[in-house]
Amino acid sequence: MDVSRQRYLQAMGVQTWTCRRAPQVRSSQAEGSATSALARVAAPGPGAHPGLDWGALQQRVAGCTACPLHATRTQTVFGVGDRQARWMVVGEAPGADEDRQGEPFVGRAGQLLNAMLAALGLAREQIYIANILKCRPPGNRDPEPEEVAACEGYLRRQIELVQPRLIVAVGRIAAHNLLKTDLSLARMRGRPHKYPETEIPVVVTYHPAYLLRNPVEKRKAWEDLRFALKVAGPLP
Numbered sequence: 001m002d003v004s005r006q007r008y009l010q011a012m013g014v015q016t017w018t019c020r021r022a023p024q025v026r027s028s029q030a031e032g033s034a035t036s037a038l039a040r041v042a043a044p045g046p047g048a049h050p051g052l053d054w055g056a057l058q059q060r061v062a063g064c065t066a067c068p069l070h071a072t073r074t075q076t077v078f079g080v081g082d083r084q085a086r087w088m089v090v091g092e093a094p095g096a097d098e099d100r101q102g103e104p105f106v107g108r109a110g111q112l113l114n115a116m117l118a119a120l121g122l123a124r125e126q127i128y129i130a131n132i133l134k135c136r137p138p139g140n141r142d143p144e145p146e147e148v149a150a151c152e153g154y155l156r157r158q159i160e161l162v163q164p165r166l167i168v169a170v171g172r173i174a175a176h177n178l179l180k181t182d183l184s185l186a187r188m189r190g191r192p193h194k195y196p197e198t199e200i201p202v203v204v205t206y207h208p209a210y211l212l213r214n215p216v217e218k219r220k221a222w223e224d225l226r227f228a229l230k231v232a233g234p235l236p
């Protein structure tokens with residue numbers, strides 16, 4: 001193991017001397033997911049933004065007033081990264097740092113996410129990162145269903161444009177809204193799901209902000225990312 005990878009694993013709290021088995025995925029699941037991820041996203045439903053290219057979509061988000069969050073945001077947080085990425089990471093909503101900088105997953109949580117990805121061999125620039133909501137809920141409260149309904153078409157169009165092989169949902173709220181379920185995070189982890197109306201596999205893990213508060217769970221997050229790698233297939 002090279003030194004930088006070891007350093008990242010240590011930052012995550014993963015003891016690199018520990019021998020552990022890779023998460024088990026039935027080969028049919030893994031093969032099916034990797035192949036089907038190439039399938040195109042189904043026709044978008046109500047609230048979607050069909051046909052918009054990246055520039056037009058970003059412009060629409062920047063001027064959006066479709067829910068009350070527009071009144072309290074500093075700026076919208078559209079998304080960042082490789083627009084042809086094989087992996088997409090989807091979080092819940094911008095926090096204070098993101099609202100200030102206009103970029104998702106910055107600050108300490110963002111640094112931990114970067115470290116987790118780097119441990120897998122993925123640079124932040126190689127993935128595309130976005131949130132369910134493009135504007136910060138005041139006080140970092142959970143998104144309201146009406147806000148998600150107003151905003152989720154933007155994310156769907158982003159997914160449609162990126163066509164990722166895999167989506168990693170980080171945190172319970174992101175997973176619930178992506179997958180339209182209310183299962184506990186524990187029940188969602190460790191198995192591939194599908195982004196609705198598509199064949200794109202979704203893997204669920206903890207939000208880095210939660211891991212900062214509960215470092216003992218970093219080991220489980222590392223297991224989730226290894227599982228995601230298995231579902232998505234080899235990195236380029």
Ligand code: SF4
Pocket residue numbers: 061064065066067068069070076133134135147150151
């Ligand atoms: Fe528009 Fe989404 Fe911001 Fe609400 S959260 S104002 S729907 S961009």
